[in-house]
Amino acid sequence: MKKEEKFGKFGAVMAMAGSAVGLGNMWRFPYLLGEYGGAAFLMVYLACAMLIALPIFACEFVIGRRSGMNCMGAFRALSDGKGIWGGCGMLFVVTCTIILSFYSVIGGWSLEYFFKACTFTFHEGISSDELSGIFSGFVSSIWPSLTGFLMFVWLTVYIVRKGIKSGIERFGKVAMPVLALIVVAIAVYVFMLPGSLAGYEYMFKADFSKLNGSVILAALGQSFFSLSLGCGCIITYASYVSKKDDMIKHSIGITVIDIIFALISGCAIMPAVFSFGLDPQAGPSLVYETLPYIFSRMPFGGIVAIVFFGALLVATVTSSISMCEVGVAYLSQERGYSRRKSCRIIGLCTILLGSLCSLSFGPLSHLTLMGKNIFDMCDSLSSNLLMIAGALLTVYFVGWKMKREDVYDEMVGRGTAKSHAPFFKCIYFLVRYVCPAAILVIFIQGLIDML
Ligand code: TRP
Numbered sequence: 001m002k003k004e005e006k007f008g009k010f011g012a013v014m015a016m017a018g019s020a021v022g023l024g025n026m027w028r029f030p031y032l033l034g035e036y037g038g039a040a041f042l043m044v045y046l047a048c049a050m051l052i053a054l055p056i057f058a059c060e061f062v063i064g065r066r067s068g069m070n071c072m073g074a075f076r077a078l079s080d081g082k083g084i085w086g087g088c089g090m091l092f093v094v095t096c097t098i099i100l101s102f103y104s105v106i107g108g109w110s111l112e113y114f115f116k117a118c119t120f121t122f123h124e125g126i127s128s129d130e131l132s133g134i135f136s137g138f139v140s141s142i143w144p145s146l147t148g149f150l151m152f153v154w155l156t157v158y159i160v161r162k163g164i165k166s167g168i169e170r171f172g173k174v175a176m177p178v179l180a181l182i183v184v185a186i187a188v189y190v191f192m193l194p195g196s197l198a199g200y201e202y203m204f205k206a207d208f209s210k211l212n213g214s215v216i217l218a219a220l221g222q223s224f225f226s227l228s229l230g231c232g233c234i235i236t237y238a239s240y241v242s243k244k245d246d247m248i249k250h251s252i253g254i255t256v257i258d259i260i261f262a263l264i265s266g267c268a269i270m271p272a273v274f275s276f277g278l279d280p281q282a283g284p285s286l287v288y289e290t291l292p293y294i295f296s297r298m299p300f301g302g303i304v305a306i307v308f309f310g311a312l313l314v315a316t317v318t319s320s321i322s323m324c325e326v327g328v329a330y331l332s333q334e335r336g337y338s339r340r341k342s343c344r345i346i347g348l349c350t351i352l353l354g355s356l357c358s359l360s361f362g363p364l365s366h367l368t369l370m371g372k373n374i375f376d377m378c379d380s381l382s383s384n385l386l387m388i389a390g391a392l393l394t395v396y397f398v399g400w401k402m403k404r405e406d407v408y409d410e411m412v413g414r415g416t417a418k419s420h421a422p423f424f425k426c427i428y429f430l431v432r433y434v435c436p437a438a439i440l441v442i443f444i445q446g447l448i449d450m451l
Pocket of ligand 1: 019020021022023024025099224225226227228229230231233319320322323387
């Protein structure tokens with residue numbers, strides 16, 4: 001591998017945090033928090049993130065950095081090419097490309113709404129019916145939604161094509177701090193709106209009566225999605241992390257950044273929803289119908305809308321480039337294609353599958369399987385099955401296939417991290433026993449949900 005293809009320390013954390021922070025934090029988490037019992041859900045979520053997702057993150061980190069290769073090469077190299085492991089990286093490449101396809105459709109919506117905000121579409125006095133008409137008209141259209149999607153894919157591929165350092169790292173280093181500033185600024189602004197307190201109460205008031213098995217599964221699933229686990233994003237990025245970096249610090253730091261982003265986004269959205277007396281459980285339309293309504297009525301709303309949709313777009317792009325890089329790293333390292341050609345191939349696959357996903361809200365909405373359109377099929381196939389299978393293979397590989405000394409050496413032996421030995425013991429225990437059991441439960445539940 002060429003020497004310049006390594007992240008700097010700050011760049012590594014920003015790129016990985018960029019992968020983790022995305023629509024999952026800015027839209028899905030606040031909504032789940034409200035729906036599943038506020039602080040009670042938050043506690044379960046924190047436990048899942050720290051006890052299950054963080055160890056899996058560390059496993060992906062170990063595999064990627066130790067091998068210094070794309071996910072296919074990584075498994076092959078660390079298993080000495082034995083058994084099925086050589087082929088299991090392929091699962092990650094396929095999963096990532098599927099996720100990238102439908103994620104880019106939503107990315108296209110964010111892009112379009114950013115343009116709409118810039119042209120002050122959400123003007124004062126626009127009614128909620130008009131707004132829902134705009135949204136449903138847009139997603140079910142052919143060309144407007146396809147154009148947004150194609151531009152989003154182009155943006156993603158453009159950044160990835162520029163390479164690890166001057167594309168992904170440079171973008172992440174600027175985008176993530178700006179994103180943090182914007183989200184905090186909106187949260188502070190929203191705090192000052194009259195009637196916002198009810199929103200905090202909704203988010204944080206613990207209602208333990210709502211806790212049940214499905215809440216725990218939702219929290220687990222969300223923690224996986226939010227940390228980009230189970231499809232090789234972290235393996236691929238970790239292969240660009242310097243051997244000198246402190247892996248445990250990075251893993252804990254990125255998990256914490258991800259959680260904080262989710263909480264602050266929640267504080268930027270929910271209190272505003274309450275301040276205007278709107279429905280906090282609107283689901284997907286929360287971001288694209290409810291929020292524009294709020295923006296059209298708040299002081300300086302036109303500007304807040306531009307800033308918010310800009311932030312949403314940036315967060316989505318930092319995530320989509322991590323998905324794209326998985327396939328590009330595979331093609332360029334395993335097949336020997338140039339970066340340019342690899343980007344073209346992944347871009348093309350994404351456009352083919354993603355266009356079908358995009359059209360499944362309009363002209364292709366009649367194409368359904370088990371009641372799901374193409375978009376929902378891709379979503380549930382990847383989130384319920386492929387990612388979970390990927391996570392299971394990852395923890396099994398690190399916990400039971402790799403030598404303990406090697407894992408220890410990677411997590412603690414490098415850098416100056418000897419004091420992390422107790423962390424290692426803890427994480428290794430979780431990886432061997434707790435994570436596989438938890439993942440198996442989600443896997444079975446996912447299968448039941450799909451059928
Ligand atoms: N973590 C991102 C989010 O919260 C999405 C994401 C990026 C992702 N890479 C992924 C999800 C890989 C699953 C798998 O929006």
